[in-house]
Amino acid sequence: MRTILIIIKKEFLQVFRNRMMLPMIFIVPLVQMLILVYAATMEVKQIDLLVVDRDNSSYSRGLISKLSGMKMYRVKVIPSAGEKAETSLLDNSADAVLEIPPDCERLLMQRQNSSVQLRMDAVNGMAAGIINQYTSLTINRYHQKWLASLMPRNAGAGLRQIRVIPRYWYNPGLNYKHYMLPGILVILVTIMGMFLSAINLVREKELGTIEQINVTPIRRIHFIPGKLIPFWIIALGELSFGLAIGWLLFRVPVRGSLLLLFGFTSVYLLAVMGIGLFLAALSRTQQQLMFMFFFFMLTFLLMSGLFTPVESMPQWAQTINHLNPFAYFMRVIRMILLKGSGFRDILPEFVSMSIYAVAALTLAVWRYRKTI
Amino acid sequence: MNEQDKNIGGGNTEHVVEVRDLTKRFGTFTAVNSISFEVYKGEVFGLLGANGAGKTTLIRMLSGLLRPTEGVARVAGYDVVHHPERVKFSIGYMSQKFSLYEDLTVAENIRFFGGIYGMKKKDLAKAGEAMIHKLGMEEVEDRLIATLPLGWKQRIAFSIAILHRPGLVFLDEPTSGVDPVTRRQFWEMILETAREGFTIIVTTHYMDEAEYCDRIAIMSRGDIAGLDSPENLQSQFSVSSMEDLFWKITREHKTTDAIPGL
Numbered sequence: 001m002r003t004i005l006i007i008i009k010k011e012f013l014q015v016f017r018n019r020m021m022l023p024m025i026f027i028v029p030l031v032q033m034l035i036l037v038y039a040a041t042m043e044v045k046q047i048d049l050l051v052v053d054r055d056n057s058s059y060s061r062g063l064i065s066k067l068s069g070m071k072m073y074r075v076k077v078i079p080s081a082g083e084k085a086e087t088s089l090l091d092n093s094a095d096a097v098l099e100i101p102p103d104c105e106r107l108l109m110q111r112q113n114s115s116v117q118l119r120m121d122a123v124n125g126m127a128a129g130i131i132n133q134y135t136s137l138t139i140n141r142y143h144q145k146w147l148a149s150l151m152p153r154n155a156g157a158g159l160r161q162i163r164v165i166p167r168y169w170y171n172p173g174l175n176y177k178h179y180m181l182p183g184i185l186v187i188l189v190t191i192m193g194m195f196l197s198a199i200n201l202v203r204e205k206e207l208g209t210i211e212q213i214n215v216t217p218i219r220r221i222h223f224i225p226g227k228l229i230p231f232w233i234i235a236l237g238e239l240s241f242g243l244a245i246g247w248l249l250f251r252v253p254v255r256g257s258l259l260l261l262f263g264f265t266s267v268y269l270l271a272v273m274g275i276g277l278f279l280a281a282l283s284r285t286q287q288q289l290m291f292m293f294f295f296f297m298l299t300f301l302l303m304s305g306l307f308t309p310v311e312s313m314p315q316w317a318q319t320i321n322h323l324n325p326f327a328y329f330m331r332v333i334r335m336i337l338l339k340g341s342g343f344r345d346i347l348p349e350f351v352s353m354s355i356y357a358v359a360a361l362t363l364a365v366w367r368y369r370k371t372i
Numbered sequence: 373m374n375e376q377d378k379n380i381g382g383g384n385t386e387h388v389v390e391v392r393d394l395t396k397r398f399g400t401f402t403a404v405n406s407i408s409f410e411v412y413k414g415e416v417f418g419l420l421g422a423n424g425a426g427k428t429t430l431i432r433m434l435s436g437l438l439r440p441t442e443g444v445a446r447v448a449g450y451d452v453v454h455h456p457e458r459v460k461f462s463i464g465y466m467s468q469k470f471s472l473y474e475d476l477t478v479a480e481n482i483r484f485f486g487g488i489y490g491m492k493k494k495d496l497a498k499a500g501e502a503m504i505h506k507l508g509m510e511e512v513e514d515r516l517i518a519t520l521p522l523g524w525k526q527r528i529a530f531s532i533a534i535l536h537r538p539g540l541v542f543l544d545e546p547t548s549g550v551d552p553v554t555r556r557q558f559w560e561m562i563l564e565t566a567r568e569g570f571t572i573i574v575t576t577h578y579m580d581e582a583e584y585c586d587r588i589a590i591m592s593r594g595d596i597a598g599l600d601s602p603e604n605l606q607s608q609f610s611v612s613s614m615e616d617l618f619w620k621i622t623r624e625h626k627t628t629d630a631i632p633g634l
Contacts, residue, residue, distance in 0.1 A: 002490075010480070
């Protein structure tokens with residue numbers, strides 16, 4: 001036990017003597033949160049819509065004025081199609097082109113069908129989907145109103161409709177920042193814990209000081225915890241700092257128990273640090289470690305549900321995600337912060353993470369060799 | 373160098389190190405080829421040889437850092453394969469790659485390594501103080517190792533290696549890269565330590581340093597090509613200097629080598 005304390009003390013001395021560390025711990029998370037929380041958004045806030053009005057009727061002008069009146073749209077109208085409609089999608093000056101054919105109103109008045117065409121820039125499929133939904137809904141509503149205005153007063157009584165009234169639970173304002181910030185916290189805490197501890201171990205290999213350690217009677221079961229605990233503490237501190245920033249700047253709610261969140265994070269950190277130290281035991285240089293990390297971080301992070309919901313991933317990807325520690329933390333931190341889930345709700349994740357932690361740490365201790 | 377400095381281990385027949393047919397192969401390359409020798413308590417034992425002769429591999433096996441492929445080695449009474457951790461407890465080690473923590477102070481390094489060897493706080497404080505005093509480094513005690521000249525660092529590294537009073541110290545090319553004056557000072561320190569009863573096993577590729585040793589083993593391509601006191605070896609091979617001795621031994625060894633071109 002005393003040996004572990006001696007190592008912890010030495011690590012803390014070195015960490016805080018390193019000039020890069022304090023900025024790393026405080027400035028990096030601040031900047032990341034400020035930038036990523038705003039930037040990493042899927043929301044569509046402004047649609048540049050080019051309307052080709054070849055009808056120029058009261059119907060089409062009514063639709064245009066309806067669209068122009070909405071905050072979502074920035075509408076530009078041209079009377080005829082041709083090259084302009086094409087190029088405006090190509091040069092990104094429009095997100096969508098709505099074309100109203102000639103005789104649209106006349107056909108409708110004669111109770112015939114007519115159709116308008118909506119072409120979208122679908123390079124970003126998700127955004128195109130949203131534009132389609134939103135625009136179709138707007139046009140339909142306009143059309144219904146228009147139909148109703150044509151009908152005799154009581155004829156409309158037969159047209160009963162069902163209305164769906166949405167209530168958005170847990171995030172009623174549909175605030176994307178509240179969804180993103182916990183995700184950014186996952187990245188920060190993971191980097192602090194997993195990356196710093198692993199880099200630290202490999203650095204000792206590069207400097208040669210590890211040889212001096214290996215020739216002492218120090219035991220692996222003391223050495224690995226001694227290397228791990230300082231960064232475990234730093235990472236938990238990072239979580240506190242991040243939560244405070246999140247609350248101060250974005251009013252991210254803490255609906256669940258903080259104790260539960262820190263409890264889960266502690267176990268999670270042991271798991272990812274175990275993986276980190278295992279990778280460090282495999283690498284000889286910081287460069288090798290960086291490449292392995294790059295691979296792990298990128299794969300696991302993008303699969304973790306940071307941007308895209310895990311539930312909509314293919315089944316095989318969801319199966320792989322059972323091995324992805326980031327995915328567990330990503331889910332749990334959002335559950336606790338945004339939904340106020342309790343211990344019973346996250347019990348399966350807690351159990352999985354505990355098994356993961358034991359396995360990863362065992363692997364790290366086992367792989368660490370006191371021989372060359 | 374006077375006669376008194378030598379023969380320190382002379383007469384003592386207690387073995388601190390016993391090596392029998394020790395072999396280390398890396399793939400098809402044999403770094404240490406079935407060698408046997410003993411080291412007596414209290415002697416300064418030199419391992420000489422060109423780069424790649426197998427000195428470092430041998431010393432790493434003896435200090436428990438490397439598992440031998442074959443053979444037996446007992447160090448301070450313990451088998452290096454079966455009880456490497458007990459061996460590690462009983463030895464001090466200073467590697468060719470200078471390995472104190474540069475971003476810790478002298479005092480912090482002392483506390484860390486002393487603590488790792490399980491020294492009691494009180495004993496450690498006392499031993500640390502004595503060490504600093506002996507080195508005459510009271511003024512730099514709280515300075516980072518990184519700010520000190522190489523010669524100082526090496527003397528500190530050596531002192532820390534013997535802080536837990538191991539009785540046996542391995543020094544792997546401790547003087548590579550330092551100037552002749554500093555080398556000389558360092559050797560005086562080694563000899564003084566030997567006089568206190570420590571056994572010292574040191575590797576070097578400086579031939580002149582061989583004269584400081586009680587006995588030397590000249591290594592060539594994984595074999596011990598000659599082992600005796602420097603004087604005896606010189607007369608045995610009828611040469612008048614260590615330089616010539618080294619040349620003669622390694623060259624003769626080469627011509628009898630069964631595997632050419634390795």
